[in-house]
Each structure stands twice: as C-alpha cells, then as structure tokens.
C-alpha cells in the first residue's frame with residue numbers, strides 16, 4: 513500500500529488538525545513516545561538505554577519513551593542538551609521521575625536513542641554537539657533515531673551537520689521525505705512508521721505493491737500490450753529491455769533493428785522495418801544502446817503513441833519543452849537528468865517536479881532514491897531498493913518494464929511507479945550476486961507474489 517510522505521510543514525498542519533479535532537498535543541506525544549518504547553522492546557534486547565533529549569517536541573517524545581522503557585524494566589538514563597522549551601515537552605519532562613543528566617556527561621551505553629531534534633531542526637548542530645552525539649551513536653550496540661537522526665533536514669534529506677550510523681529510525685504519523693532521500697536515508701537503518709492517530713494525506717507518497725491490470729479471459733497478444741523497441745548502435749541493451757518487457761507481461765514485444773540481435777528469445781520479433789503508425793502499439797521504447805542517432809528519437813516522436821525515453825535518447829531530446837503534447841515517460845539517472853534539465857537549484861523532489869512540469873512528461877529520476885514525478889504534481893518515492901541494483905543493464909531492464917506496463921494499459925505515472933516497485937522486488941528475489949540478466953528472470957517471480 514502507498515504511504516503518504518509529508519514535509520515538516522504538512523506534518524505540523526496535520527498535527528494542528530488532529531488537535532483541532534480533539535486530540536491534545538500531549539496525547540500525540542504520549543502515543544509517539546510509547547510507540548518509540550514499544551519499538552525498542554520489539555527489536556532490541558534488555559540492555560541499558562540512554563535517551564538524549566533536545567529542547568523541542570522530539571525531546572518530549574524522548575521523556576515519554578524513557579518513562580515507558582523504565583516501566584518495561586529497562587535501566588534508563590536520560591541526558592538533556594537543553595531544558596524543554598515547548599509546553600508539550602515540558603509536560604513530558606514533568607512526567608519523567610528519574611534523573612536527567614547534562615548532555616556533556618552522557619557516556620557510552622548499549623542502546624542510544626537520539627531524541628535531540630526531529631522535524632524542527634532549523635540549522636546544523638554545533639560542532640561539540642554533533643561530535644559527541646556521533647561518538648555515542650557509533651559506539652552503541654544499537655542506535656535509534658526518534659523521527660530523524662539529529663542533523664538531517666526533514667524535507668530534502670540533506671545533512672545539515674554530520675551524523676552517525678543508526679540501526680533503526682522510528683517515525684510518527686507519516687514518513688518524511690528524508691526517510692526516502694539520499695544522503696540521509698543511507699544512515700537511518702530500518703525505518704519504522706508508528707500510527708499516532710494523525711490523518712495524513714499528501715500528493716507525495718511512498719510507492720506500494722502495485723495492482724496490475726487483470727488479464728482478460730478473451731484477451732489476445734495485442735490487447736495484452738504491444739511494446740515496440742527501437743534498437744540503435746549497441747543492441748545488447750535494447751535486447752535486455754525487450755526481454756524485461758516480455759517478462760513483465762506484455763503480450764507482444766517487437767524490436768526494430770538493422771542488425772540481427774543474438775540471444776533474443778524467439779518470442780521477441782526482430783524486424784527491419786519500423787511502422788510506428790501501427791495503432792496496436794501500446795508503447796514505444798527508445799534509448800537503451802541507441803548511441804548518437806537522433807533520427808531514431810525523431811522518428812519515435814512522430815508516432816502518436818505512448819513512449820518511454822531512456823538512456824542515450826534522453827541526451828538527444830534537446831529542449832525538454834519538445835516533449836510537450838507527447839505521452840512520454842523519461843527515465844534519467846543523475847547525469848542524464850542534468851544533461852537535459854540543466855543544473856537547476858532545489859531538492860531532488862523539487863527538481864523532479866519541475867522537470868515533469870517543463871516536459872509535461874512523467875519523470876523517473878533514478879538513483880538509490882528513485883523518484884517518479886508527474887506533470888500535475890504527484891510525487892512517488894521508491895521504497896529502499898537493494899544496493900546491488902547498481903550494476904550494468906538494470907536501467908535497461910527498468911525501461912522495458914515500464915514500457916510493458918504502459919502497453920498493458922496503466923497510465924504513465926502508475927506504470928512507472930509499478931515498474932519501480934517490481935524492479936526493486938525482483939532484485940531482492942534475484943539476490944546480491946545478480947546481473948541484469950538474472951533480474952529479468954526474477955521479474956515473473958516478483959509479479960507472481962502480488
């Protein structure tokens with residue numbers, strides 16, 4: 513299931529809404545601190561705990577968690593970097609009966625819980641603070657962040673000051689962009705989302721397992737989706753993409769190529785011609801292995817069909833505005849993105865949305881933190897994907913999967929989201945030593961699990 517992702521401001525608005533509907537702020541904080549303590553109990557053995565509390569509500573969550581952990585039988589120490597400054601945090605502090613030591617005297621402890629700063633972080637931590645925090649975090653057996661590691665900018669995943677490596681991050685109400693964006697996401701460990709009774713909706717969300725179009729009993733190969741791939745100078749890449757399209761459930765995959773391509777399954781048709789006016793085409797795929805052949809992209813853009821533009825073809829687009837009026841999905845990685853859209857300012861999320869708006873295309877902005885942006889402002893964040901996807905050919909596989917799901921009838925944004933999710937899942941199924949060809953083989957297994 514898709515899960516909403518909220519900026520700090522949206523989260524505060526959702527909190528205000530919950531308070532206006534009759535849930536006091538202290539109740540929300542009680543739920544958050546209790547969820548934090550419960551998550552510790554579920555994941556971590558009975559070792560001594562140190563909670564580090566900041567001045568705001570993140571610190572407030574820490575005092576609540578300390579009380580619950582102590583009641584569960586943990587030996588709990590609390591160290592505060594500053595006295596509470598908000599009413600709710602002052603209340604939480606008053607409910608904690610144990611001692612509170614100064615942050616500077618906190619010593620290494622097996623379980624360290626960072627409740628210094630969360631969504632209210634407004635600048636980097638001062639040096640003495642982040643150095644000591646990193647020492648405590650990196651020397652802990654288990655390090656846990658309350659909402660976010662202190663130093664992370666909630667809305668864009670930037671590090672405002674250096675952070676240590678956490679094993680677990682417990683967040684409340686909704687995921688925040690930083691939980692799914694680099695560089696922050698790499699240091700958060702597993703992210704657990706706790707329900708605290710806040711109703712969170714947003715045009716930004718984490719992609720969940722997709723609903724694929726049902727296969728009609730009376731369907732035939734064309735109704736199940738015809739993907740037409742355009743080969744170029746290095747046909748190996750388009751072969752991989754075509755294979756991935758076929759294994760993603762396209763009824764028919766065809767490759768226009770001037771050279772015979774070795775090793776393609778016989779079910780994938782190779783043709784010398786390129787009749788792109790064929791109304792049965794569900795999606796055209798151009799780019800993998802294309803080389804510097806701009807005519808092929810121009811030809812693809814003459815066809816009034818959905819199109820996936822990947823790899824080399826992205827660099828041949830020229831002006832993003834050229835794609836307006838076409839039904840296009842673009843799949844750039846960082847370098848391809850900057851080549852087409854320039855060195856624009858802003859977070860990855862903002863740049864993805866701006867690129868979608870300028871090109872009136874769905875943008876699959878690839879990386880360890882892949883985003884899918886639509887021209888109308890929807891933004892989907894990929895769930896964490898295996899690191900071993902960073903290997904040659906996996907991008908070609910993704911573009912073939914997107915083309916297949918588009919040809920099968922999903923809209924451009926949904927096709928891209930579904931393919932991104934299945935691509936990550938297929939990589940998990942294929943295992944850490946996979947090559948892109950193994951990833952293709954794993955696609956039907958990932959689909960069969962749905």
Ligand SMILES: NC(=O)C1=CN([C@@H]2O[C@H](COP(=O)(O)OP(=O)(O)OC[C@H]3O[C@@H](n4cnc5c(N)ncnc54)[C@H](OP(=O)(O)O)[C@@H]3O)[C@@H](O)[C@H]2O)[C@@H](O)CC1
Pocket residue numbers: 523524526527540541544566567568569570571572573597598628629630631632633634635636637638658659660684685708710
């Ligand atoms: N939203 C919700 O629904 C719920 C939210 N909940 C929890 O609340 C958290 C957000 O709380 P929050 O807004 O009080 O902000 P928080 O992160 O504690 O920090 C603010 C304080 O830190 C200060 N400060 C900032 N940067 C600093 C720096 N570099 N160095 C030093 N100081 C710095 C800042 O002061 P100032 O910037 O004014 O100097 C202010 O005093 C959220 O992450 C979650 O854990 C839950 O209780 C349940 C419901």
Ligand SMILES: [K+]
Pocket residue numbers: 570626627628629630657658659660661662
């Ligand atoms: K924190």
